[in-house]
Each structure stands twice: as C-alpha cells, then as structure tokens.
Amino acid sequence: MKIRIATYNIHKGVSSFGSKPRIVALKQALATMQANVYFLQEVQGRHDVMAARHASSWPGQAQHDFLAGDSHQAVYGMNAVYDHGHHGNALLSNLPIASSRNQDVSDHKYESRGILHCVIHLDDLPVHCYVVHLGLFAGGRRRQAEALIEAVLDSAPPGAPVIIAGDFNDWGNHLSEALRSRLGVTEVFDERVPSVGMGSFLRRLRGPGAKIQHARTFPAMLPFLQLDRIYVRGFAIDSAEVLHGALWARLSDHAPIVATLQLK
Incomplete structure (x- = not known):
C-alpha cells in the first residue's frame, strides 16, 4: 500500500519578511500536495496578538485544526509557551490515529523543542510517526x-514501520549516520546517487562515515541549506521532491518535502 507524506516548517503561518499572515494560503497550498500525512513544525496553537491585529485573515481556530479541516485529523504537540500564545509540532492525517504523545526535549530555556510521536494505521498495520524540530x-x-x-527504540517495536520527519537544523549533516545505523532508517533522498557509472563508484566508496547530500530546503527563496529530512523504515521510496518556486517562497522560510512511500 502507498502513502504520501509531507514535512513542512510553516513559520507559524506568517511570511518570512514582514510577518504577514499566510495561513489561509498555506491551507490551500497543503491541499495541492494531496498528502495522507503532514508532519508540520512551528505550528501556532494560539497567538492573541496576531488574532487581534489580523482578525479577517487569522483563523479563529488553532492552526493545526484549521489546516486539518474536514479531511484530516490533527494532533498538536505544544512546545513553546508564552504570555500571548504557544506553538509546537503537529501531525495531520487522513488515516486513523491510534495514539499520540509529545516528549519535551528542550536543551535549554531559550529553545523549547519536542518530539511528537503518533501511531497511525495503514492497512491495519501500526506505523510509528515522529514529528521533530531540533535546536x-x-x-x-x-x-x-x-x-x-531512544524514543524510537523505546516506542516502536523492532522492525515496525517508522517515519521520522521534520526540521533537523543539521546543516553540517552530522546526525544522519547515527539515525541510520541505530534505527535502520533510510532518508528519502539517500538513493539519488545513480546506480551506474560514477554513481556506482561513489556508492562503493561510501563507508559508514560517509555523508550523503540531503535536499536543500532553506531558505525557501533560494535554498542552499539541508535542514529538513524524512527518514523511513519498512518502506520503499517511490518518489521524493522539494517544492520550490515563488509560491513556496512567499509562504514560509522553509521549502516543503513531499514523498510517496510503498509499504514493504
């Protein structure tokens, strides 16, 4: 069975420059991805100032509920809390969500971070989904x-299908090898190196410490940093792409990644 997923740091529903509301346009853009499951970061659960200042263009609902609409269920992991509101990660799914848990992994008081773990059912098979935004x-x-x-090892049975997606802020690509070696995951762009010619030679040279080039997603206007990732286990990767262009540059400072996966 196939599943289409997307990961996107939505920049709290405002533009990168000028902090203009973009949440309504974001909802329309998400719909064009036609994803079964969205892994979202920097989702504004509440923002009293923006709601008062932009009453006509700021939804009365929490952003995760607004973006989910009638087609998806929404789970929200609140991470950063302040006087006028809060934000965090969210998972939207049109597949049944069996359970959810948000784990605080904040490293210091100036950056509130969490891991949102949701179990969805795909063809009656539990799939463990983790939405992350690292410091x-x-x-x-x-x-x-x-x-x-540790969270994946503790919560997902050995061999169970796993999807880990989000903003890793890992521009030096120092984290991937530990995830691959200890969790048995593959990043959706790992297989972009051709299997013939020079690509085949590069594959043979690639050892345990080799760094594979991930997709460039930041800044959305002219992406050159590789910040956003999707790691999977138990799936074959049918396709993966970064959505570039003027539309996406207006909506957030990150470009989204969309991937189609085939359950093994």
Whole structure:
C-alpha cells in the first residue's frame, strides 16, 4: 500500500519578511500536495496578538485544526509557551490515529523543542510517526538526536514501520549516520546517487562515515541549506521532491518535502 507524506516548517503561518499572515494560503497550498500525512513544525496553537491585529485573515481556530479541516485529523504537540500564545509540532492525517504523545526535549530555556510521536494505521498495520524540530546549537542537536533515537527504540517495536520527519537544523549533516545505523532508517533522498557509472563508484566508496547530500530546503527563496529530512523504515521510496518556486517562497522560510512511500 502507498502513502504520501509531507514535512513542512510553516513559520507559524506568517511570511518570512514582514510577518504577514499566510495561513489561509498555506491551507490551500497543503491541499495541492494531496498528502495522507503532514508532519508540520512551528505550528501556532494560539497567538492573541496576531488574532487581534489580523482578525479577517487569522483563523479563529488553532492552526493545526484549521489546516486539518474536514479531511484530516490533527494532533498538536505544544512546545513553546508564552504570555500571548504557544506553538509546537503537529501531525495531520487522513488515516486513523491510534495514539499520540509529545516528549519535551528542550536543551535549554531559550529553545523549547519536542518530539511528537503518533501511531497511525495503514492497512491495519501500526506505523510509528515522529514529528521533530531540533535546536539551533550543535551540542543541543546531538543530545536531542540521541533522545529521538531512544524514543524510537523505546516506542516502536523492532522492525515496525517508522517515519521520522521534520526540521533537523543539521546543516553540517552530522546526525544522519547515527539515525541510520541505530534505527535502520533510510532518508528519502539517500538513493539519488545513480546506480551506474560514477554513481556506482561513489556508492562503493561510501563507508559508514560517509555523508550523503540531503535536499536543500532553506531558505525557501533560494535554498542552499539541508535542514529538513524524512527518514523511513519498512518502506520503499517511490518518489521524493522539494517544492520550490515563488509560491513556496512567499509562504514560509522553509521549502516543503513531499514523498510517496510503498509499504514493504
């Protein structure tokens, strides 16, 4: 059975420049992806200032509920809390959600981060989904990646299908090898190197410490940093792409990744 997924840091539903509301256009753009499951970061659960300032273009609902609409269920993991609101990660799914849990992995008081773990049912088979947004500092990211690995080992049975997606802020690509070796996951762009010619030679050279080039997703206007990832286990990767262009550059500072997976 196939499943289409997307990961997207939506920048709290405002534009990268000028902080103009983009949440209505975001909802329309998400619909064009036609994903079964959306892994979203920087989702605004509440923002009293924006709601008061932009009453006509700011939904009365929490962003995760607004974006889910009637077609998807929404689960929200609240991470950062402040006087006028809060934000965090969210998972939207048109497949049944069996359970959810949000784990605090904040490394210091200035960056609130979490791992949102949801179990969805695909063809009556539990699939463990993890929405992540790691910190801006290398030491904290390493500790949060270790917490992610432990969370998956503790919550997903060996061999169970797993999808881990989000904003890893890992521009130096230091975290992937630990995830691959300890969890048995594959990043959806790992197989972009051709299997013939020079690509075949590169594959033979690629050892345990080799760094594979991930998709460039930041900044959305002219992406050159590889911040956003989708790691999977128990799936074959049919397709994966980064959505570029003027539309996506207006909506957020990150470009989204969409992938189609085939359950093994």
